[in-house]
Amino acid sequence: MSRHARDDNVPLNADATSSRDLALEVENLRTVFHTEHEQIHAVDGISFNIRRGETVGLVGESGSGKSVTARSILGLIESPGEIDPASAIRFEGDNITEYTESEYESIRGDGIAMVFQDPLSTLNPVYTVGNQIKEALSLHQDLRGTAATERAIELLEEVGIPDAARRVTEYPHQFSGGMRQRAVIAMALACAPEVLICDEPTTALDVTIQAQIIDLLMDIQAERDLSILFITHDMGVIAEVADRVNVMYAGEIVESAPVEPLFAEPKHPYTRGLLRSIPSTQTSGDRLETIKGEVPTPNEPASSCRFAPRCPKSFEECSEVAPIPTAVGDDPDHDAACLLYPESMTTDEAVAHHRPADDGGEQ
Amino acid sequence: MGRWEYFLKRVLLMVPIVFLGTTVTFLILRVGPIDPAAAIIGPSGDTEAYAAIRDSLGLDQPLWIQYAEFMRDLLTLQLGESWVVVRGQSVWELVGVYGPRTLWLGFWSILIPIFVGLPLGFYAGLNPNTLADYIASFGGIVWRAMPNFWLAVIFVSVLTQSDALFGFSWGDWLVETQIVTPPDLSGLWEPTQFLGALKAILPAALVLGSASMGNEMRIGRTAVLETKNANYVEMAKAKGVPGRLVVWKHMFRNALIPLVPVITGEAFLLLGGSVLVETVFAINGLGYLFFQATINGDVPLVGSLMFLFILLSVGINILQDFLYTVIDPRVGYDGGA
Numbered sequence: 001m002s003r004h005a006r007d008d009n010v011p012l013n014a015d016a017t018s019s020r021d022l023a024l025e026v027e028n029l030r031t032v033f034h035t036e037h038e039q040i041h042a043v044d045g046i047s048f049n050i051r052r053g054e055t056v057g058l059v060g061e062s063g064s065g066k067s068v069t070a071r072s073i074l075g076l077i078e079s080p081g082e083i084d085p086a087s088a089i090r091f092e093g094d095n096i097t098e099y100t101e102s103e104y105e106s107i108r109g110d111g112i113a114m115v116f117q118d119p120l121s122t123l124n125p126v127y128t129v130g131n132q133i134k135e136a137l138s139l140h141q142d143l144r145g146t147a148a149t150e151r152a153i154e155l156l157e158e159v160g161i162p163d164a165a166r167r168v169t170e171y172p173h174q175f176s177g178g179m180r181q182r183a184v185i186a187m188a189l190a191c192a193p194e195v196l197i198c199d200e201p202t203t204a205l206d207v208t209i210q211a212q213i214i215d216l217l218m219d220i221q222a223e224r225d226l227s228i229l230f231i232t233h234d235m236g237v238i239a240e241v242a243d244r245v246n247v248m249y250a251g252e253i254v255e256s257a258p259v260e261p262l263f264a265e266p267k268h269p270y271t272r273g274l275l276r277s278i279p280s281t282q283t284s285g286d287r288l289e290t291i292k293g294e295v296p297t298p299n300e301p302a303s304s305c306r307f308a309p310r311c312p313k314s315f316e317e318c319s320e321v322a323p324i325p326t327a328v329g330d331d332p333d334h335d336a337a338c339l340l341y342p343e344s345m346t347t348d349e350a351v352a353h354h355r356p357a358d359d360g361g362e363q
Numbered sequence: 364m365g366r367w368e369y370f371l372k373r374v375l376l377m378v379p380i381v382f383l384g385t386t387v388t389f390l391i392l393r394v395g396p397i398d399p400a401a402a403i404i405g406p407s408g409d410t411e412a413y414a415a416i417r418d419s420l421g422l423d424q425p426l427w428i429q430y431a432e433f434m435r436d437l438l439t440l441q442l443g444e445s446w447v448v449v450r451g452q453s454v455w456e457l458v459g460v461y462g463p464r465t466l467w468l469g470f471w472s473i474l475i476p477i478f479v480g481l482p483l484g485f486y487a488g489l490n491p492n493t494l495a496d497y498i499a500s501f502g503g504i505v506w507r508a509m510p511n512f513w514l515a516v517i518f519v520s521v522l523t524q525s526d527a528l529f530g531f532s533w534g535d536w537l538v539e540t541q542i543v544t545p546p547d548l549s550g551l552w553e554p555t556q557f558l559g560a561l562k563a564i565l566p567a568a569l570v571l572g573s574a575s576m577g578n579e580m581r582i583g584r585t586a587v588l589e590t591k592n593a594n595y596v597e598m599a600k601a602k603g604v605p606g607r608l609v610v611w612k613h614m615f616r617n618a619l620i621p622l623v624p625v626i627t628g629e630a631f632l633l634l635g636g637s638v639l640v641e642t643v644f645a646i647n648g649l650g651y652l653f654f655q656a657t658i659n660g661d662v663p664l665v666g667s668l669m670f671l672f673i674l675l676s677v678g679i680n681i682l683q684d685f686l687y688t689v690i691d692p693r694v695g696y697d698g699g700a
């Protein structure tokens with residue numbers, strides 16, 4: 001059940017950081033959805049961790065498995081979805097994938113909280129914003145009545161909602177988009193979680209509001225020493241918020257690195273493609289490039305590079321060998337899963353390095 | 364605009380609707396094919412008596428005067444007298460006799476589906492694609508597909524012979540009741556009287572409510588399935604709200620919103636459907652009275668009953684707006700944010 005049983009699958013960010021500094025550790029997470037005809041490996045053996053007070057980015061196109069990762073961490077995967085029992089998600093010393101539903105309820109909101117993409121549909125339309133914040137307070141902090149109302153007003157003030165004492169009694173539809181997302185953040189912060197998962201928190205908002213919400217999240221993080229998992233498809237946002245970045249493609253993490261080396265020297269062809277598709281990195285006059293095609297649905301165990309059909313650098317072996325995360329570049333934390341690496345080897349040697357050899361590796 | 368302002372507006376809107384409905388009723392009665400004088404006199408009457416009656420009824424006055432008097436009488440709730448069905452009897456008295464039976468029937472045929480159909484539908488929605496869901500959904504479809512008149516006849520014949528069929532006499536069970544007779548509605552506050560009246564109306568209410576029960580179940584199931592996948596439900600779970608509270612607090616209230624018009628809409632249908640069921644079960648309620656008045660050309664009785672039906676529909680409409688206003692805070696909100 002632990003990493004030792006699966007030594008063949010080296011966690012991407014395996015480094016010297018002692019586990020006491022880790023707020024959250026995801027090891028070899030696999031989330032499978034069983035449909036009538038096939039199995040969708042929505043998250044296919046990913047590993048990463050978040051240190052205390054750090055923001056880790058999870059970036060990729062839609063369909064890459066980012067949101068399923070977030071929901072897997074919070075134990076929100078429901079039938080026909082299932083987390084492979086060999087997966088581990090460590091939070092406060094426990095493997096929370098083994099938690100019962102009621103154990104999970106006690107850490108949701110309290111230990112790990114989440115901010116969702118669309119603030120309007122995230123708030124229940126028939127209850128006041130205050131009611132929904134107080135609900136969290138009464139569940140985890142046993143605050144009720146006036147004390148809870150006062151705390152809710154404080155929280156709304158903390159996330160920058162003016163006239164909070166009045167707004168606490170208003171309904172979500174009376175809030176503007178940006179204010180709604182602030183209210184959702186207030187709700188997520190209500191019980192002082194250690195880890196905050198932000199799933200595309202700015203995607204549904206205007207550009208100016210986006211910047212405000214990001215500033216707010218960064219301020220809150222600094223104040224509370226919060227660990228954030230920031231999920232987005234937007235490389236521009238990632239550059240602003242993240243300390244370390246994991247690039248996800250078709251259920252796998254294809255590259256992971258601290259933010260500077262990732263943007264300065266992206267190694268994986270997919271990451272390079274993503275970076276070329278953000279406007280700010282373009283020298284003026286160039287046409288904005290996009291990666292053609294769509295993320296494939298991972299409906300069988302990886303036996304090739306899933307990016308191969310779209311990869312400008314793909315070669316023959318790419319459709320025969322599934323690449324494994326490999327150290328690339330100067331930074332020890334910089335890994336990529338691509339048959340072109342390690343750079344020091346010839347292509348044949350590199351392919352041999354990735355090929356599941358005789359060590360009993362999977363598939 | 365606040366929710367309650369909006370509600371008030373809706374209520375005020377009902378005034379012109381009552382006016383319009385009553386006017387249409389007048390047109391149908393006076394300009395239509397029914398000749399009240401002929402109806403009173405019957406086929407054998409002679410022309411002189413006929414003319415006298417027309418005169419005394421004011422039927423030869425200009426139409427607009429007739430209209431003004433008609434409207435004045437109804438809007439001041441002077442419902443007049445029956446001319447044919449029970450000649451000389453005041454309409455209010457007739458309504459006093461026939462009305463409670465219909466209300467009693469209507470009340471239970473709305474209530475039973477709500478307390479049977481809704482919970483079944485919600486349960487099926489919470490446990491989709493399980494055996495219980497299939498049984499409930501299939502049963503609901505079959506139940507809804509059975510026509511009222513057929514179901515009513517089957518009920519009557521099975522219940523009257525229940526002794527011979529099952530060795531169990533429905534008529535003697537708990538309290539003695541008749542099966543095909545108007546329910547005795549006196550002394551309802553006494554438990555045995557109440558039970559008797561309820562038992563007497565139960566088969567008819569089940570028949571009349573059968574379609575509603577099926578509908579409410581089906582739509583309740585869909586509504587729960589929809590709210591189940593709503594983002595606010597996921598958010599509630601992500602906050603650590605226990606499963607049971609997610610269902611009761613976050614799902615059900617939202618699931619009720621699409622059900623409000625379904626339930627009130629069925630209340631309208633019951634107005635029409637009750638004539639048939641009342642006839643089979645011999646309940647002799649308003650539906651029966653209206654039917655008699657219509658085939659006998661009892662113009663003032665028909666007009667007054669129509670007016671009462673209009674008031675009832677408007678009342679149901681107001682109730683619907685009231686329920687919306689209570690359940691959904693977005694009511695009357697005209698965008699902006």
Ligand code: SF4
Nearest residue numbers: 305308311318338339
């Ligand atoms: S393994 Fe091959 S196809 Fe995959 S990213 Fe590398 S070069 Fe491209």
